[in-house]
Amino acid sequence: MRIKVAPSILSADFSCLGAQVKKVQAAGADLLHVDVMDGHFVPNITIGPVVVKYLRKVTKLKLDVHLMIQQPAKFIQPFIDAGSDMITVHVEVISLKEIASISRMLKKMGIKFGVSLNPGTPFEKIKPALKFADFVLVMSVNPGFGGQSFIPSVLPKIRQIREVFKKDIAIDGGINAVTAKLAKLAGANILVAGSYIFGAKNIKQAIKALR
Numbered sequence: 001m002r003i004k005v006a007p008s009i010l011s012a013d014f015s016c017l018g019a020q021v022k023k024v025q026a027a028g029a030d031l032l033h034v035d036v037m038d039g040h041f042v043p044n045i046t047i048g049p050v051v052v053k054y055l056r057k058v059t060k061l062k063l064d065v066h067l068m069i070q071q072p073a074k075f076i077q078p079f080i081d082a083g084s085d086m087i088t089v090h091v092e093v094i095s096l097k098e099i100a101s102i103s104r105m106l107k108k109m110g111i112k113f114g115v116s117l118n119p120g121t122p123f124e125k126i127k128p129a130l131k132f133a134d135f136v137l138v139m140s141v142n143p144g145f146g147g148q149s150f151i152p153s154v155l156p157k158i159r160q161i162r163e164v165f166k167k168d169i170a171i172d173g174g175i176n177a178v179t180a181k182l183a184k185l186a187g188a189n190i191l192v193a194g195s196y197i198f199g200a201k202n203i204k205q206a207i208k209a210l211r
Helices: 014-026 049-058 076-082 096-109 123-132 152-164 177-186 203-210
Strands: 004-007 031-037 062-068 086-090 112-117 135-139 168-172 190-193
Touching: 004 031, 004 203, 014 031, 014 049, 014 203, 031 049, 049 062, 049 076, 062 076, 062 112, 076 086, 076 096, 086 096, 086 135, 096 112, 096 123, 112 123, 123 152, 135 152, 152 168, 152 177, 177 190, 177 203, 190 203
Parallel strands: 004 190, 031 062, 062 086, 086 112, 112 135, 135 168, 168 190
Antiparallel strands: none
Protein backbone atom coordinates (compact mmCIF):
# COMPACT_ATOMS: atom_id res chain seq x y z
CA MET A 1 0.00 0.00 0.00
CA ARG A 2 1.10 3.56 -0.65
CA ILE A 3 2.85 5.18 2.30
CA LYS A 4 1.18 8.42 3.39
CA VAL A 5 2.67 11.00 5.72
CA ALA A 6 0.43 12.97 8.10
CA PRO A 7 2.14 15.82 9.99
CA SER A 8 0.58 16.34 13.41
CA ILE A 9 -0.09 19.99 14.17
CA LEU A 10 0.36 19.26 17.88
CA SER A 11 4.05 19.98 17.28
CA ALA A 12 3.55 23.03 15.04
CA ASP A 13 4.21 26.63 16.07
CA PHE A 14 0.70 27.93 16.75
CA SER A 15 1.84 31.56 16.51
CA CYS A 16 2.12 30.99 12.76
CA LEU A 17 0.00 27.88 12.26
CA GLY A 18 -1.24 28.80 8.80
CA ALA A 19 2.31 29.26 7.52
CA GLN A 20 3.42 25.99 9.14
CA VAL A 21 0.58 24.10 7.46
CA LYS A 22 1.37 25.60 4.07
CA LYS A 23 4.99 24.60 4.56
CA VAL A 24 4.23 20.91 5.17
CA GLN A 25 1.76 20.91 2.29
CA ALA A 26 4.44 22.28 -0.06
CA ALA A 27 6.90 19.70 1.31
CA GLY A 28 4.70 16.81 0.18
CA ALA A 29 2.48 15.89 3.15
CA ASP A 30 -0.52 13.71 2.25
CA LEU A 31 -2.89 14.81 5.00
CA LEU A 32 -2.92 16.81 8.21
CA HIS A 33 -3.41 15.19 11.62
CA VAL A 34 -5.34 17.26 14.16
CA ASP A 35 -5.20 16.10 17.79
CA VAL A 36 -8.23 17.08 19.84
CA MET A 37 -7.83 16.52 23.60
CA ASP A 38 -10.31 17.28 26.37
CA GLY A 39 -8.31 16.95 29.60
CA HIS A 40 -10.42 13.92 30.62
CA PHE A 41 -9.60 11.02 28.32
CA VAL A 42 -6.03 12.32 28.09
CA PRO A 43 -4.18 14.62 30.50
CA ASN A 44 -3.98 17.61 28.18
CA ILE A 45 -6.24 20.14 26.45
CA THR A 46 -5.65 21.21 22.87
CA ILE A 47 -8.10 22.63 20.33
CA GLY A 48 -11.71 22.67 19.20
CA PRO A 49 -13.69 23.03 15.96
CA VAL A 50 -12.79 26.69 15.49
CA VAL A 51 -9.16 25.80 14.75
CA VAL A 52 -10.26 23.16 12.23
CA LYS A 53 -12.47 25.81 10.59
CA TYR A 54 -9.48 28.07 10.01
CA LEU A 55 -7.17 25.22 8.99
CA ARG A 56 -9.73 24.40 6.30
CA LYS A 57 -9.24 27.91 4.89
CA VAL A 58 -5.47 27.61 4.49
CA THR A 59 -4.96 24.08 3.14
CA LYS A 60 -6.28 21.63 0.58
CA LEU A 61 -4.88 18.71 2.55
CA LYS A 62 -7.39 16.29 4.06
CA LEU A 63 -7.96 17.05 7.73
CA ASP A 64 -7.74 13.93 9.88
CA VAL A 65 -9.35 14.93 13.18
CA HIS A 66 -8.37 12.60 16.02
CA LEU A 67 -10.88 12.88 18.88
CA MET A 68 -9.04 11.93 22.06
CA ILE A 69 -12.06 12.90 24.13
CA GLN A 70 -14.40 11.26 26.59
CA GLN A 71 -17.69 11.65 24.69
CA PRO A 72 -16.81 11.84 20.99
CA ALA A 73 -20.34 11.28 19.67
CA LYS A 74 -21.44 14.64 21.13
CA PHE A 75 -18.77 16.58 19.26
CA ILE A 76 -18.56 14.91 15.85
CA GLN A 77 -21.06 17.22 14.12
CA PRO A 78 -19.25 20.47 15.05
CA PHE A 79 -15.99 19.06 13.69
CA ILE A 80 -17.74 17.98 10.48
CA ASP A 81 -19.25 21.46 10.12
CA ALA A 82 -15.77 22.94 10.59
CA GLY A 83 -14.43 21.03 7.58
CA SER A 84 -13.05 17.69 8.79
CA ASP A 85 -12.47 15.04 6.12
CA MET A 86 -11.68 12.19 8.52
CA ILE A 87 -12.89 11.56 12.08
CA THR A 88 -11.21 9.15 14.48
CA VAL A 89 -12.65 7.95 17.80
CA HIS A 90 -11.15 5.74 20.51
CA VAL A 91 -12.52 2.28 21.25
CA GLU A 92 -11.74 2.81 24.94
CA VAL A 93 -14.53 5.38 25.38
CA ILE A 94 -17.30 4.32 23.01
CA SER A 95 -19.54 1.29 22.57
CA LEU A 96 -19.72 -0.89 19.49
CA LYS A 97 -23.31 0.25 18.98
CA GLU A 98 -22.17 3.90 18.93
CA ILE A 99 -19.33 3.03 16.54
CA ALA A 100 -21.82 1.43 14.14
CA SER A 101 -24.09 4.48 14.35
CA ILE A 102 -21.26 6.96 13.75
CA SER A 103 -20.00 4.87 10.84
CA ARG A 104 -23.40 5.00 9.12
CA MET A 105 -23.71 8.74 9.68
CA LEU A 106 -20.25 9.57 8.34
CA LYS A 107 -20.62 7.27 5.35
CA LYS A 108 -23.71 9.22 4.24
CA MET A 109 -21.66 12.42 4.45
CA GLY A 110 -18.67 11.04 2.57
CA ILE A 111 -16.39 11.41 5.59
CA LYS A 112 -13.87 8.71 6.45
CA PHE A 113 -14.27 7.04 9.83
CA GLY A 114 -11.35 5.78 11.89
CA VAL A 115 -11.11 3.83 15.12
CA SER A 116 -8.10 4.13 17.40
CA LEU A 117 -6.62 2.28 20.35
CA ASN A 118 -4.00 3.09 22.95
CA PRO A 119 -0.75 1.12 23.47
CA GLY A 120 -2.16 -0.80 26.43
CA THR A 121 -5.44 -1.73 24.72
CA PRO A 122 -5.45 -5.28 23.28
CA PHE A 123 -6.28 -6.16 19.69
CA GLU A 124 -9.43 -7.99 20.86
CA LYS A 125 -10.96 -4.67 21.95
CA ILE A 126 -10.81 -3.16 18.46
CA LYS A 127 -11.45 -6.29 16.40
CA PRO A 128 -15.29 -6.08 16.44
CA ALA A 129 -15.11 -2.41 15.35
CA LEU A 130 -12.97 -3.05 12.27
CA LYS A 131 -15.93 -3.86 10.02
CA PHE A 132 -17.27 -0.32 10.59
CA ALA A 133 -13.96 1.51 10.00
CA ASP A 134 -12.39 3.06 6.93
CA PHE A 135 -9.03 3.13 8.70
CA VAL A 136 -7.40 2.26 12.02
CA LEU A 137 -5.11 4.46 14.10
CA VAL A 138 -2.68 2.65 16.41
CA MET A 139 -1.19 4.81 19.16
CA SER A 140 2.50 4.07 19.68
CA VAL A 141 2.76 6.39 22.70
CA ASN A 142 0.34 7.01 25.55
CA PRO A 143 -1.69 9.95 24.19
CA GLY A 144 -1.62 13.41 25.69
CA PHE A 145 1.67 15.04 24.76
CA GLY A 146 3.95 15.27 21.73
CA GLY A 147 7.62 14.34 21.65
CA GLN A 148 7.31 10.97 23.43
CA SER A 149 9.35 7.86 22.65
CA PHE A 150 7.97 5.09 20.46
CA ILE A 151 6.60 2.02 22.29
CA PRO A 152 7.79 -1.02 20.25
CA SER A 153 5.37 -3.43 21.93
CA VAL A 154 2.59 -2.06 19.65
CA LEU A 155 4.19 -3.63 16.56
CA PRO A 156 2.69 -7.13 17.04
CA LYS A 157 -0.72 -5.48 17.40
CA ILE A 158 -0.30 -3.78 14.03
CA ARG A 159 0.51 -7.16 12.51
CA GLN A 160 -2.64 -8.64 14.09
CA ILE A 161 -4.77 -5.84 12.66
CA ARG A 162 -3.16 -6.11 9.23
CA GLU A 163 -3.95 -9.83 9.04
CA VAL A 164 -7.69 -9.10 9.10
CA PHE A 165 -7.93 -5.47 7.93
CA LYS A 166 -7.02 -4.56 4.35
CA LYS A 167 -7.63 -0.80 4.53
CA ASP A 168 -5.37 1.98 5.84
CA ILE A 169 -3.56 1.54 9.15
CA ALA A 170 -2.07 4.66 10.69
CA ILE A 171 0.46 4.85 13.51
CA ASP A 172 0.93 7.84 15.79
CA GLY A 173 3.61 8.51 18.38
CA GLY A 174 7.39 8.70 18.35
CA ILE A 175 7.57 8.32 14.58
CA ASN A 176 10.90 9.10 12.91
CA ALA A 177 12.93 7.59 10.08
CA VAL A 178 13.91 4.59 12.23
CA THR A 179 10.57 3.80 13.87
CA ALA A 180 8.70 4.47 10.61
CA LYS A 181 10.54 1.57 9.02
CA LEU A 182 9.50 -0.75 11.86
CA ALA A 183 5.89 0.41 11.58
CA LYS A 184 5.82 -0.09 7.82
CA LEU A 185 7.26 -3.58 8.13
CA ALA A 186 4.51 -4.41 10.64
CA GLY A 187 1.81 -3.27 8.23
CA ALA A 188 1.17 0.44 8.84
CA ASN A 189 0.91 2.70 5.80
CA ILE A 190 -0.03 6.10 7.28
CA LEU A 191 2.70 7.69 9.38
CA VAL A 192 1.63 10.42 11.79
CA ALA A 193 4.62 12.48 12.87
CA GLY A 194 4.82 15.71 14.82
CA SER A 195 8.15 16.85 16.21
CA TYR A 196 10.14 14.88 13.62
CA ILE A 197 8.54 16.94 10.85
CA PHE A 198 7.89 20.34 12.42
CA GLY A 199 11.22 20.29 14.23
CA ALA A 200 13.22 19.42 11.11
CA LYS A 201 15.56 21.88 9.43
CA ASN A 202 14.44 20.47 6.09
CA ILE A 203 10.79 19.43 6.27
CA LYS A 204 10.72 18.09 2.72
CA GLN A 205 13.66 15.81 3.48
CA ALA A 206 12.04 14.64 6.74
CA ILE A 207 8.86 13.64 4.92
CA LYS A 208 10.90 11.89 2.25
CA ALA A 209 12.85 10.00 4.93
CA LEU A 210 9.62 8.74 6.50
CA ARG A 211 8.40 7.42 3.16
